[in-house]
Amino acid sequence: MSRSKEDPVFNRVEELRLQQGLSRQQLADAVGVHYQTIGYLERGEYSPSLLLALKIAAVLGAEVGEIFSIKPFRKGK
Amino acid sequence: MNEKKRNRIFWLEGITERTVLNSLNDRTPSRFRQQAARRRLVVTMAVLIFALAVQILLPTTKLQSYIEFALLAVVIILYFVLRKAVRHIADAPNELLDERQIAVRDAAFTVAYRLLAVAFTVYVLLYVAHDVLRDLSFDSDRTALGFMSLLISAAMLAGSLPAMVLAWNLPSEPAVED
Numbered sequence: 001m002s003r004s005k006e007d008p009v010f011n012r013v014e015e016l017r018l019q020q021g022l023s024r025q026q027l028a029d030a031v032g033v034h035y036q037t038i039g040y041l042e043r044g045e046y047s048p049s050l051l052l053a054l055k056i057a058a059v060l061g062a063e064v065g066e067i068f069s070i071k072p073f074r075k076g077k
Numbered sequence: 078m079n080e081k082k083r084n085r086i087f088w089l090e091g092i093t094e095r096t097v098l099n100s101l102n103d104r105t106p107s108r109f110r111q112q113a114a115r116r117r118l119v120v121t122m123a124v125l126i127f128a129l130a131v132q133i134l135l136p137t138t139k140l141q142s143y144i145e146f147a148l149l150a151v152v153i154i155l156y157f158v159l160r161k162a163v164r165h166i167a168d169a170p171n172e173l174l175d176e177r178q179i180a181v182r183d184a185a186f187t188v189a190y191r192l193l194a195v196a197f198t199v200y201v202l203l204y205v206a207h208d209v210l211r212d213l214s215f216d217s218d219r220t221a222l223g224f225m226s227l228l229i230s231a232a233m234l235a236g237s238l239p240a241m242v243l244a245w246n247l248p249s250e251p252a253v254e255d
Contacts, residue, residue: 032175033175033176033177034101034175034178036177036250036251037175037176039250039251039252040177040248040251041177043248043251045248046177048176049176051176052176
């Protein structure tokens with residue numbers, strides 16, 4: 001499901017979404033995708049397009065680089 | 078993603094807008110939300126479609142036509158179950174899907190096309206084998222009835238393969254909230 005299984009994109013969507021008190025459905029509605037897409041994204045089974053990444057960043061109030069990375073995030077960051 | 082009042086029909090895809098939207102937003106529990114269950118369905122479907130194709134090699138008898146009819150009935154039922162199992166993503170037009178759904182659907186079509194090329198080679202080989210058997214047995218009935226089962230099998234495979242690939246590849250669905 002990810003664009004490249006060899007090059008995974010790590011993300012902090014779930015962590016930031018929970019900090020904002022949003023459900024998957026609410027985040028999905030805000031960025032115009034299906035709630036399962038958020039679920040797959042949080043599980044690392046889908047890498048979003050740049051447009052979707054920008055929309056998610058806008059809703060979660062963070063920079064894209066703070067949410068998505070090609071290197072694993074350190075715990076608690 | 079919003080449901081509209083008028084139920085549009087997508088003739089090319091052979092599906093209605095309401096069917097797709099209801100399927101995408103269906104929250105009722107189903108075993109087919111799990112990848113393992115979907116894969117079992119795909120294997121069953123593949124075996125039955127292949128069984129339908131090899132009918133061409135069997136001598137034409139009443140029992141054989143009953144078996145062929147039963148196989149076809151089960152394959153058609155499973156075809157609709159399969160479409161529902163993948164939430165009609167394989168059949169849906171772009172405008173009803175999000176970017177991930179479009180991506181997985183298109184990837185499934187690519188794989189399905191490659192598999193179909195291989196499958197059609199097998200169908201040709203089956204037809205050649207059937208031709209040889211016909212020449213050996215001088216059974217003229219083999220041609221019409223046997224060839225029909227091969228054609229039906231090929232049509233069912235071509236129609237189902239994208240959904241079969243999608244059902245195989247899609248990971249187990251995440252819950253609304255895990």
